[in-house]
Amino acid sequence: MKILIVMVRYQTPLSRSLTLRGLHDALASSPVLANMYTIMIWDNSQEAIPADQLPPSLLYRHSEKNLGVSGAYNSSAHYAHEHGYPWMMLLDQDTCIPMDFLQKMAQHCEALLNRLEIAAVAPVVFVRKFLVSPRQQLFNRHRAYPFGEIGIAPGEAFAINSGCVLRVTALQQVGGYSTDFWLDYSDLYLFHQFFLYGLKVWRAADATLEHDMSIMDYDRLMSPSRYRNFSYAESAFNDLYKGRMENAVQTLRVFVRALKQRKKYKNPEFSRIAWEQWMYRMRVPRKERIRRWIEAGKLRMISQSNPEDQREKISS
Incomplete structure (x- = not known):
């Protein structure tokens, strides 16, 4: 089993990406993990990075049209499907990646590989000690799930894009990300579609991330x-x-x-x-x-x- 990591870049030098540094350190420490994960940089910047400035281990795609994160994820999902990746991990360019994060997420994905009703594996994401993901959608509001519980999230669950692992076939089943919600609310749209199609979200409560959010x-x-x-x-x-x-x-x-x-x-x-x-x-x-x-x-x-x-x- 292999997982395609997709990091969307926009106008930030790769050398300044907190996410890439964390991924490099984690994969360098474990040859087994390095064989399980492939990193793709989807670049929405105006100028492409010259080939001689790219690490040879990275897949790099530069988009001539900036269609936001939705366009980047839909195109990456197409690549994942064509090349036999069952799962796709989404990451922003400024997410702090703990050393054990990739290991824990890979274990969940391996265990859930044949449970086709699971559309997404969602880690716990904090913004300055506030739990932002995953959460349960309620009447015009949402609340955090009980901390530490691993398993299917009850009710209508949603998670932010960064850190989440999506089943490629589930993403295709619901028609992918919306081109209307090209940036903000792209994740809420997708998880609402999962809910409408009867697909489930798995809470990987033992895997945590620290993240910054402009909102x-x-x-x-x-x-x-x-x-x-x-x-x-x-x-x-x-x-x-x-x-x-x-x-x-x-x-x-x-x-x-x-x-x-x-x-x-x-x-x-x-x-x-x-x-x-x-x-x-x-x-x-x-x-x-x-x-x-x-x-x-x-x-x-x-x-x-x-x-x-x-x-x-x-x-x-």
Whole structure:
């Protein structure tokens, strides 16, 4: 059994990637693990890395079109399927990899290889001691599972992309990642599809990661442009997959968020974006918001394939 590790790179030198350093140290310490894992760098940066600057042990793919993490993972899954990898591990470029992490995840994947109902193996991920993944989706909120319990996650479970191992055939079964949720909410979309298809998430509670998330650190990591993208992805996910009552609660939540963020964060732009989102949800009907979201996704795909076509479409 082999596992394809996919790390999405964007504008960061490989020498500065915390993830690559951790992977190198872990695999160098164990020839057995080195034979089980293959590392692929999927590069969404504007410029490709010259071949003579790449370690020979890495697979490297540079995308001419930046289709976000969704495009990177879908393309990597296609490679994994063609080359016989049953599992695919997803990693950001700035995740801290403990020495025993790969060993524990490989053990879970080996044991679960023939349990086709298991679509994902999710480690425990912390952001500054706060457990962010996996969690159980509830009515307009989510909660952490009891710490330390290994096994199938009850209810509708979701996990963040980084650190998660996906069964390649399960990813194909649900149609892959969504091109509409190309960055933010890409993982919530995928795990919601797993739930709809009756597929399960395995909690690898003995494997842990420390991770940074921009949504957890507005003053240091979050930018206003990224927050605006997150806000509209969050709104679209609720519009598409939540009921009327949950959407009403979400609209109220955004209003409260706008008030709190004005006092909490140094940059007042975050509060302005939340206020903009609340006004958008109040003034624009749900069906129209969904139509605009889908249309924006189509325009983004056009802009990546042919910028001239997009300008003609917008001007017309």
